[in-house]
Amino acid sequence: AQKITQTQPGMFVQEKEAVTLDCTYDTSDPSYGLFWYKQPSSGEMIFLIYQGSYDQQNATEGRYSLNFQKARKSANLVISASQLGDSAMYFCAMRDRLSGGYNKLIFGAGTRLAVHP
């Protein structure tokens, strides 16, 4: 069965520094997608970045980048130049393929990031 593991319940970082949030996954499907979402204290789920299993380059979106190491089955999120507004819960998720060509997302337990001034 597919599984997402986030081993860091909480992390903190100084403002303007970079931080890496860990995510490992397990799947036997050769075609998969990995997502990171941010959930601030207000509760909404905000899409940050996506990496497909066949993508040759690591995904980047502004200050977010994904350190994708396929052989290690890891997809760590790197946030550069942290800002106070980055304080939130971060979820790693994987697309789980269902029968009939449909998909759903399965989520890790999340990492709570606190950015200190």
Place this chain on the structure above:
Amino acid sequence: DSGVTQTPKHLITATGQRVTLRCSPRSGDLSVYWYQQSLDQGLQFLIQYYNGEERAKGNILERFSAQQFPDLHSELNLSSLELGDSALYFCASSVGGDRVSGYTFGSGTRLTVV
């Protein structure tokens, strides 16, 4: 605004009652997914609809049901509510296939059962 609209944002109700949560997907998206986020269980997939038809079921209780209407909005019905049903309920939508950033979440409905 993500384009996925969930109503109501907050709901407080008593044990044993029934509630309906509503979701309007992003324009053009045919798939709707419901998730439950509780403190002890994390984000759990409940059910998926595609163009009006149920496509996948996850950890959804028999007291819960859902449907997707011809205009593609979806409703999640929760009945015989228990204290443990208190959670944040998310709706997400997607086009329905393997798309890059294809899952867009609403802002959730926070259900409190007292």
